Amino acid sequence: MGNIILFALLAAVFYYIFKSYNRYTEAYSQEAFKNFTVSYESLKNSELGLFVALVAKVAKADGHVDALEAQLVGAMFDDISAVFPEPAKTKEILKQIFNEEKERSDNIQQIAHALSQALKRNTVQQEQFMGFLIQLAFADGEVTQSEEDVLATIAEALAFDPNKYHAIFDRFEQMMKNVQPKATLEDAYKVLGVSKDDDMNTIKKAYRKLVRQYHPDIIKSQNKGEEYLKEATAKTQEINQAYEMIKKARG
């Protein structure tokens, strides 16, 4: 009899551990958001809504939003809205949040604070979010002073470990140096999987499809290490450079 009680107790403990583990790893799954009521207010105050607001600040920090940034942000809207019960409505609201927030730089600290609260000091997720923001700043090839200032403000408000911050930053810097050189025009066509006889429209479609396929995905990244973000970013940069090279060659 005592054995059965002990067994039941153990089973309950394991069940509880399993449950809470699941809750943690499925932070951004359809399952986790199935009871979420999609509205402007609810999204804006959710972790992902706050994150989108910060993405807007970083994307607009250098004064404009360039083509690759727009590609990446567009893909991010799709990735995030796919986990919510009403994807189309969610996406419209995310776009609205993005458009409103990119115009303001006075509330960066406040939003980063709110995100920090929402994440309840979950350092793994903080790192992932910070990694994404840094990656975005590198998207157009170099990080301007204004982008660096925005990133530093966010990191500070998140109480993000400065050593970690610099480590991530340095890693991207190193990676960008490595992606830059080499590659001939022939390689560029190969990277995009197109032929030099294809017209620009076909090449553009191939480019967009590849960016969507390989872009760093904030949802998919949740259970993956830093390596994932680095690889996805490197691949995206490679695709982008190949496209830029072909565009330049064709005038």
Next chain:
Amino acid sequence: MSKALLLLSFALSLNAADMGSLLFHGNCTTCHYELEDKSAPAMIKVRQRYRAAFGNKKEFVKYMSEWVSHPNAAASIMQDAVEKYGLMPELAFEKDVLQEIASYIYETDFRKTHEGHSLR
């Protein structure tokens, strides 16, 4: 097979609308507010003028993207605006980006709810 292709092209065209919206709101609206004149003419006015001058989307996109690529007072179809606000600066946007944006402007009625400005 053709259904899958149709679906794919649909997904790609949706993506194109996102791109146009993001690029437009991320760049142009700094000076060109959608509905009111600020440091540059309101976007509805620019759109109206281009719509009136160029009959179809192809021409609209071609002329708008070419003009913005190298703004030129003499070739402007908005002389009054150039006089009032000065000539638009030459911004180093790439041709295909400008075409994307021009095509978005052609398609978008800014007085109605549109991409990135949903109702609350």
